[in-house]
Amino acid sequence: MYVTLKEILKNTRRDKFAVGAFNIHCLEMVPSMIEAAKAKNSPIILQVSPTTCKYIGASLLSAVVKELAKETDINVTLHLDHAKDFNTIKEAVDNGFSSVMIDASALPLEENIKKTKEVVKYAAQHGVSVEAELGTIGGTEEGVALNNGKIKYTRPQDAVKFIEATGIDALAIAIGTSHGQYKSKAKLRFDILKDIYNVTNIPLVLHGGTGVSEEDLKKCISAGISKVNIGTELNIAWVTAAKESFGKAKVNDSCRDLLIPANYAVQKVIEHKIDVLGSSNRK
Numbered sequence: 001m002y003v004t005l006k007e008i009l010k011n012t013r014r015d016k017f018a019v020g021a022f023n024i025h026c027l028e029m030v031p032s033m034i035e036a037a038k039a040k041n042s043p044i045i046l047q048v049s050p051t052t053c054k055y056i057g058a059s060l061l062s063a064v065v066k067e068l069a070k071e072t073d074i075n076v077t078l079h080l081d082h083a084k085d086f087n088t089i090k091e092a093v094d095n096g097f098s099s100v101m102i103d104a105s106a107l108p109l110e111e112n113i114k115k116t117k118e119v120v121k122y123a124a125q126h127g128v129s130v131e132a133e134l135g136t137i138g139g140t141e142e143g144v145a146l147n148n149g150k151i152k153y154t155r156p157q158d159a160v161k162f163i164e165a166t167g168i169d170a171l172a173i174a175i176g177t178s179h180g181q182y183k184s185k186a187k188l189r190f191d192i193l194k195d196i197y198n199v200t201n202i203p204l205v206l207h208g209g210t211g212v213s214e215e216d217l218k219k220c221i222s223a224g225i226s227k228v229n230i231g232t233e234l235n236i237a238w239v240t241a242a243k244e245s246f247g248k249a250k251v252n253d254s255c256r257d258l259l260i261p262a263n264y265a266v267q268k269v270i271e272h273k274i275d276v277l278g279s280s281n282r283k
Ligand SMILES: [Zn+2]
Pocket: 082, 137, 179, 207, 208, 229
């Protein structure tokens, strides 16, 4: 079933589990991502960066995900990750995405509120969920350093004000994770997470999930994280398997057969993450 972010996360805070939001890097990997969720009987969020959305095309992407979602009774959400401008968001909403993220976190709080409200208004008219970000998650995205790679922790009192003022469905918080981190693991501020959880009532989102140890992921979920974003790890799995199969290939081998191991590698990573996040057999 094809559902919104609000719907897919609705029991997460109460039942203390998180739904994985896995980044699509190319169209080829999409069916294996849904297969992983089916194998684990788990809800799944498929998300794309604006760059990947442009590469595949919003309407093609949405058609593929909706078709695959229609054939199964697990819940599937298609989410646009880290959009910075209204037009990119409008295109996703108009093409049937069920969720979008507006990332105006680099702006001062009042401007972030203003920009986010504009998105919430448009999305609500189309039954689409909205995630927004407060504070600054470190690292790089699509090779671009965000805020010079530095982390600005989310302040709990700002989170309360922001949620009330904007009416968003989920909030991405900065507690020490970084995008694109995979060689080392992040040091997280669980104290900040707990403080934010205690004063808010909507699902909280952890970005940069690849850079968090499994032990810490479990701690984050028991402290109140509802959605965990995982992108880099899928790319690494796909490229590693593709390098191996393409490296051994003859030029007249079927490219389809060369891609199967890469897609399968993505499926296995997702199945494992679903176990860590505790979303198997959940609605
Ligand atoms: Zn992110």
